[in-house]
Amino acid sequence: MKKLYNISFAILIISALLYSGCKKVLDKGPLTTYTGQLVFSDSTLAVEYLNSIYSNNLPTWAGNGGANSTIASASVGTLTEENQGSNIFVLGTVVSSSVTDIGTGNSATNNYGKIRALNDFISNLASSPIAIGTKNRFKAQALFWRAYRYFDLVRLYGGVPLVLTPLPVVGTAAKQAALLPRNTTTQTFNQIVADLDTAIMYLPGNWPAIDYGRITKGAAQAFLGRVLLTWASPQFNPTNDMSRWQVAYQASTDAITTLSSHGYGLYPKEDVTMWTTEGPGASGPANSEAVMVTEFNTDNSSSNTEDNNTYTASNIPKALGGGGANNPTWDEVQAFPMLDGKAPGASTKYPYDPVHFFDNRDPRFNQTIAYNGCLWPLEGNATNRLWTYYYFTNSSNTATKTTEPVGASSSGFYCRKAVDPAISATNLPYSGTDWQEIRYAEVILNQAEAAAMIGNSSTAYADLVAIRQRAGIEAGDGMYGLTAGLTGTDLAMAVLFERQIEFAYEGKRYWDLRRWKLLESTLNGKKRQGVTFLLQPSTTSGQANTDYLLNNRDAMAQASLDNVYTNYFSYVPMTVGAGSTLGELKYLDSQAITYQTADYFFGIPLATIQNDPNIQQNNTWGGSFDPLK
Structure with a gap:
């Protein structure tokens, strides 16, 4: 068995290193055929193995950070108001075999395959002659990732089998040892918390610059806050046990204390530089917002193809060489507050006009949504404007064509969040923008939500004000547009709304609605909408306005985009198919969203x-396991 184990151990390390995907902290060194004993007798080789663990577990831009293969494959944004997408979740056709993240066979790439590698690392480290301080830091990082993997599983299914030591790999005894029952959901969460508590004990507040990207003490505390907030939420806490909200509050409060003492905090402004500012600084992170990051670089050599990502390329229009994906819905466009923080239609200072929907909005709107006529610097062109309108191609005004020369947006909009405007067309497939799995803003809003639920309204409001103040919303009476006097669940819902805006297109919204059991009440029965921006025809010829606008639109938009919309796109998109010839809303979904109640805990696949x-x-799903115990 020892020889077989050593062979599989070596293969695991080598394959992990060959397919790792991050820069600096995960720089790869060549390993050939090493035994576990040899690897863990040398801290340099042990670091290589630890780096491979990072490579195999760090979330990425794919699926907006989704670590879950099934959810990520559907693209988590299509599960909410953010984007349209037809999939088993929104169609209500999920069956017990649909979500396979728990694994249906042996694989080094599924959750339990990754957990096995983590357990191997932890087990071998115990007998290593490496200095105890170094061993503790190594183990702390592995325990963090084991907690990360089990959290992946528990929020999907409830309790799962807890495997905490390496199981035998071959033979009848190995098969019998693997026939484990599910631990309760409470036991699973307790193990996650225990792993994170140990990790927090031994992780540093910051790593040396060369190790930027490793999990810090503050990142582990922040993740613990996320875990405990989920444990306290209605999905797992139907009786609203206040003690759960209290420990969730304390975890995020502790995270804020640690992070702020090590140079973390809200990034000074909310624009694209909040994503493109990367790496270590003189005494902390260069980007104070980046609590937990997956690093990427622009190295496009054949040996480093996984060190970069295609996020920017996926988001920008096809006419500029991109994928034209991630098209925001009209539903999400309307959700953003006005400049004074009030909801569209509720502000007396900034009345909402659906024709000029872009006027006087929360500054996060223009950092997130790219719309017809907006200034959107791309590929080094600081004066680039986006045009997504349709126009008539005959004098009878019956035939229309899109002004987008290639692959028009399905909704009339694009997502511009975190899209680096400086990347050239040639380098589009090689974006180096880091993925921020946990931003400091999340830690603040995690604290705010738990604070609201335990009756600490002053902290909840202070946190919300901090987020809105950073966003650039007007202070007004000092409440930044927030409704005063909210408490408990009502105040928590204000936090949930703030999360919808702050984390739009970051993969958070689905999980928020799911843990609050709001998928059905929020989305069921709805068809997501887009807008057809249609050029108003002239009185004599459909071609006249078309040619004039095409030749003059950028200059006119620079002078006044409002006037361009008034004179050329003067429609009122209030209802779908309203009959206006000037433009209208359109359904993006062919059928209404139909989430199933059973989806709050997915079924275990038959395999x-x-x-x-x-x-x-x-x-x-017809079984005997209670995921609430």
């Missing part, structure tokens, strides 16, 4: 149960 008959199915 998983066949592999391990001791695993019980969730009671929401």
Whole structure:
């Protein structure tokens, strides 16, 4: 068994290193055939193995950071108001075999395959002659990632089998040892918390510059805050046990204390530089917002193809060489507050006009949504403007064509958040923008939500004001547009709305609605909408306005985009298919969203149960396992 184990151990390390994907902290060194004993007798080789763990576990831009293969493959933004997408979740056709993240067979790339690698690392480290301080820091990082993997599983299914030591890999005994029952949901969360508590004990507040990107003490505390907030939320806490909200509040408060003492805080302004400012600074992170990051670079050599990402390329229009994906819906466009922080239609200072929908909005609107006629610097062109309108191509005004020369946006909009305007057309596939899995803003809003639920309204409001103040919303009476006097769940819902705006297109909205069990009440029965921006025809010829606007639109928009909309796009998009010839809303979904109640805890696939008959199915899917215990 020892020899077989050593072979598999070496293969695991080598394959992990060959396919790792981050820069600096995960720089790769060549390993050939090393035994576990040899690897863990040398701190340099142990670091290589630890780096491979980072490579195999760090979330990426794919699926907006989604670590879950099934959710990520659907693209988490399509599960909410943010984007349209037809998939089993919104169509209500999920069955017990749909979500396979728990694994349906042996694989080094599924959650349990990754957990096995982590357990191997932790187990071998115990007998290593490496100095105890170094060993503790190594172990702390591995424990963080084990907690990360189990959190992935528990929020999908409830309790899962807890495997905390390496299981045998071959033979009848190995098969019997793997036939584990599910631990309760409470036990699973307790183990996650225990792993994170140990990690927090030994992780540093900041790493040396060369190790930027490793998990810090503050990042682990912030993640613990996310875990405990989920544990306290209605999905897992239907009786609203206040003690859960209290520990969630304390975890985020502790994270804020640690992070602020090590140079973290809200980035001074909310624009694209909040994403493109990267790496270590003189005494902390160069970007105070970046609590937990996955690093990327622009190296496009054949040996480093996984060191970069295609996020920018995916988001920008096809006419500029991009993928034209991630098209915001009209629903999301309307959700952003006005400049005074009030909801559209509720502000007396800034009345909402659906024709000039872009006027006087929360500054985050223009950092997130790219719309017809907006200034959107791309590919080094600081004066680039986006045009997504349609125009008539005949004098009878019956035939229309898009002004986008290639692949028009399905909704009339694009997502511009974190899209680096400086990347050239040639380098579009090689974006180096880091993914920020946890931003400091999340830690603040995690604290705010828990504070609201335990009756600490003053802290909740202070946190909300801090987020809105940084965003650039007007102070007004000092409340930045917030409704005064909210408490408990009402105040928590204000936090949830703030999360919708602050974290738009960052993969957070679905998980927020799911843990609050609001998917059905928020989305069911709705068809997401887009806008057809249609050029108003002239009185004599459909071509006259078309040619004039095409030749003069950028200059006119620079002078007054409002006037361009008034004179050339003067429609009132209030209802779908209103009959106006000047433009209208359109349904992006062919059928209404239909989330299933059973989806709050997904079913265990039949193949998983066949592999391990001791695993019980969730009671929401006809089994006997209660995911609330």
